[in-house]
Amino acid sequence: MSRNPNYSLLLTGLGALCLALFAASVLIGPAAIRPGDSLRALSGQGPEMLQLVMRQIRLPRALLALMVGAALGMSGAVMQGFLRNPLAEPGLVGTSASAALGAVLAIQLGLAASFPLALPLAALAGALGSVVLVLLLAGPRGGTMALILAGLAISALAGAATALVLNLSPNPYAASEIIFWMLGSLSDRSMLHVWIAAPFIICGAALLFPTGRGLDALTLGEDAAAASGIDLRQLRLMLVAGTAAMIGGATAVAGTIGFVGLVVPHVLRHAVGARPSRLIAASALGGGAMVLAADIAVRLIAPERDLKLGVLTSIVGAPFFLHLILKTRRLEW
Template sequence: MSRLALPRWSLIAALSLLTLAAAVGSLLYGAVDLSVARLIAAASGEGDRVASVILFDLRLPRTILALAVGAMLGLAGAALQGYLRNPLAEPSVLGTSNAAALGGVAAIYFGLAELHPIMLPLLATGGALLSLALLFILSGKAESPLTLILAGIAVGTLAIAGTSLALNLSPNPFAAMEIMTWLLGSLENRSFDHVRIALPCIAIGTAMLLWNGRALDALTLGEDAAQALGTDLRRTRLRLLIGTAIGVGGAVAVSGAIGFVGLIVPHLIRPLTDRSPSAILLPSAIGGAALLTLADLGVRIIPTTNELKLGVVTAFLGVPIFLLHLMRERRIW
């Protein structure tokens, strides 16, 4: 196995630079490109009105959300892969993202989303929290990852069934279309209201997941050995589940269901570290922010008749990761 492990701080610095570049690119490019000079002028409050509107009303909230949602998804994927000791885990294995999506769909289906822009993200976050309660009830006190995965699949399947039901019973094709569009995942037309909903959730989720590094490292040796090394497995699980539900719930609430970021990013990061679960947590968060911001920039500048949806792009990015695994299993590569 080849080892490319970089010193931790150089990896973090390199990823941060990439993320910064992605964020600046995200502010500069779109339907109307801004020059660096216009961007700086607008940012300092001295620019033309059009540039100010583009920057503050459109691109800045969108960029902040891309960074935050990407970071949350990348981190949640890395933490869950460590906890479940499964390189194919990502936030959807716990059913959280599907449940949050169902909450959003319910808001559209029952017309609540039209009452106030905050209703959709609120219901989506509520869906994520509800799924967490269900997950605790179903998985009980058992500490095995298998029980948790089974409970997560049950919750996720229920949420997908609910979403399908809403599509099935939707009163008219426009409602169905609206639901479908939201489900594809996007950061188009997001405002600072969305930022205000998502950021606190993501901050809480991030803090709770980053706290688990040592416990995840200890779990490399299995549950008994981890406990014998002083790990409190109950608390670890509690922090992990609540952190994922709140953080990913808040992220899906504003972005719709964006898959595969949580799967792809830890895979890209892991070979650059010593491969211990704690070593990939922070880099996966930064890498996730960079990836989603770049993907969101991509959907804006790739010329298509309709704007590409972010969830579609990340899904395409996810395919090569599975293929890579398949090829490794078959020892082709």
């Protein structure tokens, strides 16, 4: 990988954007706290309750936004690179919905209460199942139609099963939580949720980063990639495991947040010269920035309504999706 000054500049810029949004996320909240007091409380000084608010309510929220966004952006970039299809995205191909089903099952069956790792593990299992299914149904050679239709079917099935499980719960609030699992939210999460999701997202990132070289080679076609010494089976394995871990960890704590994995790689693709390996890191930062921004926006637009994150990301993402469909249609038909 050559040191391209533009690429370094892009990563630095995205990193700075993430940092700025992270700071804004920590400083903005329903209670008006002076920035100076906030930062002092964050570093463990000042009134005890203020420290608690900063370190147990606002910090986990900002950390989760960054992590979940990075997971979604990165998974989207890798999926698009591997399937060589700009419409692939964890939300659209049903990975997020299946992860949500796994998480809901773990919670309602009581597994999550008996040991905390059951929650992300079950979400990971759900995500894994859907990625394998999509690869089988659409295949690396499968066209856009097959991919989108397979994703639609998997999403619909997982969504219906999630709704069924929640409707059967004895808890009167459970049924209204279908909306959380469909649209995602980061409100009232604690550090516990950070510790639940972090190991999975970090493992996923460790699996997905090294796929860059293989994905670069794959842009020339499977034969060319094989000729240049890329083990396609190993690549596929890493991709499946890495995406499942990332989406599983992210969805288990934040629900499904759609379109981030579609929009972010698309916006950044030209800036990285359409090289999948570079798109991975850039999309991780871009995704983090997008979810941080969306999470700040939901708090500014309707502070006491717990507006769902997916509402905003879909409003931005769905028109993108339509635009991409039109574009690929011109190419395919």
